[in-house]
Amino acid sequence: MDIATIQAYAYFFFTGFLVLVLYGYIYHLYSSEKKGTRDYEKYGNIALNDEVTDKPVEKVSDNETKNKEA
């Protein structure tokens, strides 16, 4: 096998892999929202309520407490 063929196979399988990952991810996003695990759309508000005095959608410190629980 010359280098071009190896290249082509690498390209082929990696692209295929990416397609799978990406479409798997689409499925994951929509199903986890259906199941109520996570509401993604609320993050859209980060742009709208962006005064420095506005309450963050998710505070940095929230996460730390959550991490401790986990």
Added chain:
Amino acid sequence: MFHWLEKRPFFFAVAVFVTIAFAGLIEILPNFAQASRPTIGTAPYSTLELAGRHVYIKNSCNACHSQLIRPFKAETDRYGHYSLSGEYAYDRPFLWGSKRTGPDLMRVGNYRTTDWHENHMWDPAGVVPGSIMPAYKWTFTNIADVDTAYAEQITIKNAFNVPYNKPIPMKDGSTTTVALADSLSGAHASALEEAKVVAADMKNQNVKDAVANGQIPEIVALIAYMNSLK
């Protein structure tokens, strides 16, 4: 998975970097060694030619001219044999260009002569009516930078093993050598020898006088370079 990333800027950055770097690796790297082997008959540039190449670059001739003949009948009819990868082995940087406002110059040395270039560079529209190429009169007075060309030759000889002073196989089975002087004054002397050959075919008196006085106007180097494009 991805949401996890968005909260962790560091891992996010790593993920992005891996995604974009990987494609480059697969696409470019494997061809590297293969593409840089010179074809038979391809020789490195002499000092004067390289100085001319610098004049070409300095004036961005590559903004209007390509040096890449594609394997189509229309192109080979117009410009000659299509380009081979190994013909560019000594081109640093490459000068393929991206726009043909003017014709391809890959093999212009095959069909244009010193005196044609002299007239054309002085007044393109005078030689080719309707030409939109600018005139390059200042190259007739500016002096070419032989020092830098020589510095570049030493650099590529040492760093990339460019075969100066070594036999180079030609298409007809013979060999040729491109000499590289071992001192700066030697480089000036050999460039001047070459320049005299070019200037002999020119008629601009100032250029002739300059060369007679040991100076090399940019136009002489530029024409030497274009004559070498074959």
Added chain:
Amino acid sequence: MENRPLEYDYTVAKMFMFSTIILGIVGMLVGVILAFQLAFPGLNLMLGEGLAEYTAFGRLRPLHTDAVIFGFTLSGIFATWYYVGQRVLKVSMAESGFLMFIGKLHFWLYLVGVAAVVVSLLLGITTSKEYAEFEWPIDIAIVIVWVLWGLGIFGLIGIRREQSLYISIWYYIATFLGVAMLYVFNNMEIPTYFASGGIGAWYHSVSMYSGTNDALVQWWYGHNAVAFVFTVPIVAMIYYFLPKESGQAVYSYKLSLLSFWGLMFVYLWAGGHHLLFSTVPDWLQTMGSVFSIVLILPSWGSAINMLLTMKGEWQQVASSPLIKFMILASTFYMFSTLEGPIQAIKSVNALAHFTDWIVGHVHDGVLGWVGFMIMASLFHMAPRVFKREIYSKSLMTTQFWIQTLGVVLYFTSMWIAGITQGMMWRAHDEFGNLAYSFIDTVTVLHPYYTIRAVGGLLYLVGFFMFAYNIYKTMSARRIEENELQTASPMAA
């Protein structure tokens, strides 16, 4: 310290707004001059025979591309970053003296770099590689400027209050990383002065790659630099400014996630077309192309997401010139990302390559998408940064129509010019000889070059109106804080 409520600090954003406008004028003015030079070559001598060396097409051309890419566009990217970054992370630069210092240093060093670029290009000091013309001393300066920006980005992220990174931030990070990688690899060069023991010009260098390899690396850079300067950061802008200006949250956050990763995957993988028509098995090539197309779907998501963000609010497009700019920008984005792949089809490329069609393609992207989006962003920022309403809405509307006309004239004329020239180059007569000499294919373009120049001039005129409007905004009526929630306040 005074006891004032915390506010966002736009000092650095303001500095970059000014450089966006100034360098925009310089870059576009040079572009218009070049366009007229192609139509009327006498203009190569516009400052007389004595200065011809500095006004000829070849010298000016890199100055145009670099001024609009690294001057106008990068300044716009930096300006919006120093504005958007603080807001969506909910942290003010005033909170960190260090970041403030880095930000200012970033600006001033950038400006020094720009000055060095202008001077060196006019002197003809160039490596000849497109959009990477700078010699090594400037390359080093650019790397430092870039690292400073990176410090600014990650520093600000480090002290953020908002935990999740908003969509725009992803794109800014990707811009930072992508350009860094591309730039460093493409500019590997050896300074000849040092390598030869002190001979010749100190600034000269020679590429580490030769010939075909050099070309490969250069166009890997060239293609993707377009991605990471003209696409990724501009998408960052639209994801923030359109929702904010229209008061509508982005239509689908999920779709934006997908589009982001889709774009990252697709853009660099698009290079797979290099393998077409080579010696590898046919089925592999075909499937490779099919997969690439499947990957495009998520990458188009961004533009569609933007249009859908306006759902139910389309009257805003009619009433607000600012929204008009953004909607037209995303339309042009879709348009030129469709045109690009078409030109990459092998048989189309055979015709289009080396012609003005490529120039046309670049310009419907940069004038329609990049330029419009940056101007819209600055229009949105101006009232908030200066705390004053936009000076004139009607001027803005006029500008919009003038520039739109300019863009349309530009790309239609270049389409016709490119296809005409491509067809004439390949035409053979009945005896199998070439039908046209090269000069025939040059003179035939004169009318299109003239139209293109006029189109470019219209765009430039519009840009002057923009600059004037922003300038006057700085002295317009003061506004109340609460007028700034969504739509930007404008005087008639």
